[in-house]
Amino acid sequence: MIKTSYSDQPCERCGSKKAIIIIDKVITAVSARGAKIEYSQIVCTNIVCQKEFDSKLAEKIQKNEAIKLKRAEEKAARKAQSKIL
Numbered sequence: 797m798i799k800t801s802y803s804d805q806p807c808e809r810c811g812s813k814k815a816i817i818i819i820d821k822v823i824t825a826v827s828a829r830g831a832k833i834e835y836s837q838i839v840c841t842n843i844v845c846q847k848e849f850d851s852k853l854a855e856k857i858q859k860n861e862a863i864k865l866k867r868a869e870e871k872a873a874r875k876a877q878s879k880i881l
């Protein structure tokens with residue numbers, strides 16, 4: 797079930813109203829039968845603004861992944877070099 801309410805604070809990027817989307821999820825797994833978790837997500841009601849935010853977030857995640865990959869490669873390279881020496 798999804799409930800939507802509105803935040804009192806306007807969006808810091810565009811000044812539009814912000815919506816709080818509250819998602820109720822019922823966990824159906826045997827170990828947690830009937831357990832309910834609720835999580836909320838604050839989104840901007842301005843679609844353009846929210847889209848920009850989403851793409852920036854995706855970019856950030858991608859950058860972080862790239863850094864992680866680079867570090868792993870460097871580590872592997874160092875390991876390989878130490879074997880030669």
Ligand SMILES: [Zn+2]
Pocket residue numbers: 807808809810811812840841842845846
């Ligand atoms: Zn906004």
